[in-house]
Amino acid sequence: MSSGLRLDRLAKTFPNGTAALGELSADIAAGAFVSLLGPSGCGKSTVLRLIAGLEEPTLGRVDWPQTRGSLGFIFQEPTLMAWTSAAKNVALPLELAGMAKTQARERARVALEKVGLAGFADALPRELSGGMRMRVSIARALVADPDVLLMDEPFAALDEFTRSKLNDDLLRLWAERRFTGIFVTHSVFEAVYLSQRILILSGRPGRLVADIENPAPYPREPGYRTSAAFNATARDILDALEEISTC
Amino acid sequence: MLMRGLRIILPIALFLGLIRFWEWSVVYWEIKSFILPPPSAILAVFATDGASLLGSAWTTLGTTLAAFALATLSGTALAALFASSRITEAALSPYAVILQVTPIIAIAPLIIVWVGLDNAWLAVLILAWITAFFPVLASATAGLKAVDPNLRDLFRLYRADFRQTFIRLMVPSSLPYLLAGIKTAGGLALVGAVVAEFAAASGNTDGLAWRILEAGNRLQIAKMFAALLLLALMGVALYAILSFVEWLLLHRWHGDRRRG
Structure with a gap:
């Protein structure tokens, strides 16, 4: 779509x-x-x-x-919540929309795999490189399957x-x-x-x-x-x- | 590793050395014990007056902790109110500043007249609360304002309501600020409690300040030192506990900066 x-x-x-x-x-x-x-x-x-x-x-x-x-939005900076894991960052749009946590986290995991970050779901932003953080940001923008x-x-x-x-x-x-x-x-x-x-x-x-x-x-x-x-x-x-x- | 060991050993060695020197110099220069008692005399006070001192320490500690808890709750709540409504902030924040910049010792007689005549403990509690309240309010307000504007936009983009934005974004973003304020408030609650006890004085309260006044009037300098020692220990313990709580909550997210 x-x-x-x-x-x-x-x-x-x-x-x-x-x-x-x-x-x-x-x-x-x-x-x-x-x-x-x-x-x-x-x-x-x-x-x-x-x-x-x-x-x-x-x-x-x-x-x-x-x-x-x-809509999905990717900012100049990765703009991640520093206090929480990559998966929880990616799950944010889904959880804000009211999706159940376990389901949202599962979709976040899949979205992270799509950007080449399988295995980094539990990593905190500060443990990732600049490029990896941007990948998390991309995964977050795409997790809810935006039209634009x-x-x-x-x-x-x-x-x-x-x-x-x-x-x-x-x-x-x-x-x-x-x-x-x-x-x-x-x-x-x-x-x-x-x-x-x-x-x-x-x-x-x-x-x-x-x-x-x-x-x-x-x-x-x-x-x-x-x-x-x-x-x-x-x-x-x-x-x-x-x-x-x-x- | 060597550096870290030295950091612990050096202050302790210095402390023990100073105590030895103090003990020795009091004897050597024949200093009168009502000017400067030797450490051994101060320790001896705990044997004779230990129960009353610890009882007083318990009273002061209770006031301090109650004032600290009140300050933390009310400061955070008011900061949250400020964050949700600019009008409230504009209306109330000048009063918070006035309360902060007016010396507590000058407010004390008024509060004591109002509530302290029947209930000195309550007057002391209120004064200690006022002292500790402001750093919590100021740091929580600063923290709530320090939210990354891009993240705020992201929450708006996904149509988060105020409750979601507050819990998921504002509280965690402001936590480092809030904890720094709370750490300051712990020490200030103790300062406020003792200052208020001094102001209330004259047998109305039985906190450590009263023990210090009483001992001073009777030239029991060793007992004054013992009370001071208890106060210092309380302050250090409070600070250490709050630092530990801060570490517990933040170390994973902030990381140990020394290790990069």
Whole structure:
């Protein structure tokens, strides 16, 4: 299951006067993997928070053509509860929704296996590496089988090696579950590798300056990173970014 | 390992050395025992006046523990109320600060007039409670505010109600802060109890402060030292127990920082 959504002239000005986001309109198809790319402070995170309902838009709205999709959110940091085990962290969304503990923990265990953390169910966050913590965070976001997965620069703090490994894992999970993925990043190469479509936002207030399709088929293998097709898409994006880098 | 052994052995060796020196110097310089009694005389007090001292210590300990329990419960409850309602916090927090910054010894006569004439023990309890209350309130409030904003968002995203957010997120996040406040409150409850006993004085209470006043009036300096020793032991025991509780609750989650 997945849901498409439409951003309809979405804008956000904070009470202190900061215009984070200009009027952003975009249709995001059900099951698509879309990246929001742009320099820091161009309202990319604000878009995710508006979709998640964590902020109210100043103007415009988020439309759900069918029913409002269920959401998963992956933050920049793993954002785990330090006082409790990986499994209990992952079980949180289910338990908050009222699922019985034993059933929720069992599903959490399965979700942890899916992200390669079988055997770490009882580990505390501080006993895990940065990459493993992020995997727990991914498992938690996916445990309730969301229609839409919102990701706010989730791998920005990780080393290159861990990051590309997690990119592959994310694509594998997306292929299995077919959620609608909205991925915020400021890495051109990460955006190209992951996405079917890249929305480029300019600096404050964030505005859509380019909407680039990436036709490369999935599954994308690590070899794609050095292919001519990859370079062509990256070139398009860099050209679009060139135009806004002066603002 | 060697360092850890030394950490235990050194203070004990120093303590024993100082006691020997004290005993020796009192004899050597012929210091009058109503100025500075030798440690052996202080120990001897426990043989003669042990029962009355321990009885008084029991009274003071009871007041301290009751005040500590009250302070912990009321401080935590009020902090929780503040966390759930900003209006309550805005309305009440100035009064909590006023109560905190006004010296307890200055409030004491008033409380004693109000409740202490019939029931000195209650007046002492109230004063000790006021003394210990604020650190619990302040630390619990700070802890409840220190919740990771992303985790708070996550709970909102999954539509957690206030009860779920409070129990699953706010209480555990604030626990390290709260426990630090509670540890301070333990010591302050003892300080408050003794100060209040001094203020109530004149035979109304039979806590250790009264024993100290009584012994002072009679120039029984060894007995004063014995009472002080009991107070110090009580304070240390309280601190040690609370540190242990803190360790029990937090060590798994925080880990032993020295081992990384």
